[in-house]
Amino acid sequence: MRILLFLLLAIVLAGCATQPPPPDRPADELFAERVQALAAKDRWQTSGRMAINTPSDNVTVSLDWRETGESWRLDMRGPFGSGAVQLQGNAQGVTLRTADGREDFAVDAGELLYHYTGYQLPMAVLRDWVRGLPAADHDHEMELDDHGRPQSLDQLGWSIRYTGWTESDGLQLPSRMTLDGPDINLRASLRSWELGRD
Structure with a gap:
């Protein structure tokens, strides 16, 4: 019995040791x-998978999203009518x-995606949310954890919850998140991130 208690104590202590202590600086800073x-x-x-749930449909798509300055490209592969969709944009459209x-x-990526897939995704602000940022120039409510990372974000009628994080180039980025919008729920699992500068 004492051996069993010792092993349980060792496991608990090991689990505590893997959790980084909270920083001694304010979360907002x-x-x-x-x-x-x-x-x-x-x-x-970033790349990963996203489950899209609506009152009439449930699908899972794989995604690969790349941005360089004002230019970006999003590849989505899943059970669309055509099997895959690629969006490539810049400041012009x-x-x-x-x-x-x-x-x-088109000028509006969200409207174009909706026309071809039937899914209304907030493309104009999703690039910020997926990086764990509120979209600029829009009111929002946000809760931070002790490490200055968003736990929840409410903006433009959407509720975003961040449930997992990973590190890339010394920065914390979302690895799991859920987004609840009007008649739609998204669950994203982002398995890889790469950051850089031109």
């Missing part, structure tokens, strides 16, 4: 530093391409 550091990274890439050869152009 740490968050401001994180925002500044991410702003200096004008190239980033966005081009959508499908696996079966269709191509279209």
Whole structure:
């Protein structure tokens, strides 16, 4: 019995040792530093999977998102009518391409994606939310953890919850998040991140 108690105590202590102690600085100060550091990274890439749930449909898609300055590209592969969708955009607008050869152009990426897939995603602000940032120039409510990372973010009628984090280039970035919007729920699992500068 004493051996068993000793082993349980060792496991508990080992688990405690793996948790980094909270910093001795205010969370909002740490968050401001994180925002500044991410702003200096004008190239980033993430990939993973996202479950899309609506009252009439439930699908899972794989995604690969790359941004370089004002240019960006999002590849989504899943059970769309064409099997895959690629969005490629910049300050002038966005081009959508499908696996079966269709191509279209629009100013609004969200409207274009909705036209081809039927899913209303907040493309104009999703690039910020996916990095754990509130979209600029829009009111929001946010709760931070002790490390200055968002735990929850409410903005533009959406509720975002961050449930996992990973590190890339010394910065904490979301690895798991849920987004609840009007008649839609998204669950994203981002397995890799790369950050850089031109």
